[in-house]
Structure formats: C-alpha cells, structure tokens
Amino acid sequence: MTDGLPTPTDRGYSPEQRTRALVEALPYIQRFRGAIVVVKFGGNAMVDEDLARTFAEDIVLLRSVGLKPVVVHGGGPQIGELLAKLGKQSEFRNGLRVTDAETLDVARMVLVGKVGREIVNQINIHGAYAVGMSGEDGSLLRVVPQDPELGFVGEIVGVNTGILERLLSEDLIPVISSIGSDTTGQAYNINADTAAGAIAGALEAEKVVYLTDVPGLLTDVDDPSSLVAQATISQLQAFIADGTISGGMVPKVGSCIEAVEAGARAAHMLDGRIPHVLLLELFTDAGIGTKITAGTVPT
Secondary structure, eight states, rough: BBBBBBTTTTTOOOOHHHHHHHHHHHHHHHTOOOOTEEEOOOOOOHOOOHHHHHHHHHHHHHHHHHHHEEEEEEEHHHHHHHHHTTTTOOOETTTTTTTOHHHHHHHHHHHIIIHHHHHHHHHHTTTTTTEEEEEEGGGGGEEEOOOGGBBBBBEEEEEHHHHHHHHTTTTTTEEEEEEEEEETTTTTEEHHHHHHHHHHHHHHHHHHHEEEEESSBBBTTTTGBBBBBBEEEEHHHHHTTTTEEEEEEEHHHHHHHHHHHHHSEEEEEETSTTTHHHHHHHHSSSSEEEEESSSSSOO
C-alpha cells in the first residue's frame, strides 16, 4: 500500500506483468485499428452487474484504441422474467421464443426500453459514445415472418448499413436491440445471435464475437475439455448434421456461419462470464474460446 492506495501487486498484477500485457497487445491494436468488431452481448454477462460494467469498459477501450465496435444485444432472461410476472409461460422451438402479440410487446419493452438503455448508460459513463437504437429504426433490420408457428419472429432479409456506417464514421458506438420490421412497419422479435451475424456480414466486419454462457463450442456440453478452439464452416455444418450441435446452440452456430459466408472475416464464441474476455481474445497471443472461419484458420 502507498498513501492508503493499493499498489499494482496488491491488485494481483506486478508492474512487469502489466508491461508484458501491454507489449503483447500492441501488434493486435495496430493490426485491428479501424476494423469493425460486432459484439453480441447476452447471457449471464448481461445480468451480472460486475460483468456488465467490465463489458462496457472493454467496449470503450476498443473504441479508444481505434477499433469500431458495434453492440447487438438480446435480453432473453429479462423477457422471460417479465412474462412470468405477467403469468405468461414462455415456449421455445429450436431455441427460438414463440412470440405472439403480447410477447412481442413485452420483448420490445424490455429490449428497447430497459436492456438497451442500461447498456448505453454503462458505456456513456466513460463519455458520450454510445447510441441506442432498435432494428426498427431507419429500417435497420428488414425482416419477413420466419415461421407461422413461431408467430412474430422475423427472418432478416436486409440490413441498412448506411445508418451504422454514419454512426461509426463519427466514432460512435451503435447499441442495437434485436427487433426488426417488415415493409408494412410490423415489428418482429429477432434472435439476437442471428441479428449480430447478419449485421456483421453486411458490414464485412473483421470479427463478430458472441459472448455466451459456455467456454465456446463444446462437442459435449457436459465436458469443458471438449472445447473446439478453431473450426471451419464445413466442420460446423457436419456437427449440426450429426447432432453434435443441437438445441439453442443451433441458431448461434448458424449465425456464425451466415456472418462468415456474408463477409465477416471471422466469428468467435467466448465465455462471457470471464471478466474482460473480449480483450483476452482480441489482444493476446493465446486467445480464448472458439474461432470460426470460412476455411483454413488464418494466423
């Protein structure tokens, strides 16, 4: 302790360790300067106050070193909680929430009015950087009904990148709620993983990063050692075909495939329960989680 303040060693890192971390990060900062990184934020990281705070810090740091972050968020737990309070039971099919008119109203209220605002506020503690918006705004996410049995669940058929490109050119951080609309203005609930993938592909992002509640892609959900560190699209398609990937992981993996096929250079699935996991993946040699590319994983 010095004058009552904790020293770097008191906080668990020696000056030498901090210096090495900065030196290791430098080439990645130089390499990714100006690159667009789409981050899907959700799961436990969203409801844990400490993780939500460190996520906001990470996003601001990315902007500060020259990257162009775009945040796409869901709010499944919060939507489910409010529906339960209203006495309405959630129903899922193939990992997607069945959305009738009442559920859609709740989803819009939670995603746009609560969760999105909270993320924007956390980021803007550090400066007036974040701009909250819905996929309905400016026809950002244009959709059609995905399946009559799912109700008001939308399939994305177009992304209006112009509005995002203007915000990014002003060094602002778009924070996007996963609601879209059709040509008549009817709103639809959209799986946030799918929305992030579509946006990343349309922007030809350097990376799209999914913060999940698991270490990454596991071939056995009960065995953390079954983590797949790197995978190609063809490998993922084989995993889906043979049932290795199932349930709620299918739309997440599908969005990774769609993002890379549409133009994103790589997709990453990371454990959002780890503080500063985004920085560990982007700015360290070892990386973390699962990296997905079109073909051979680039260095």
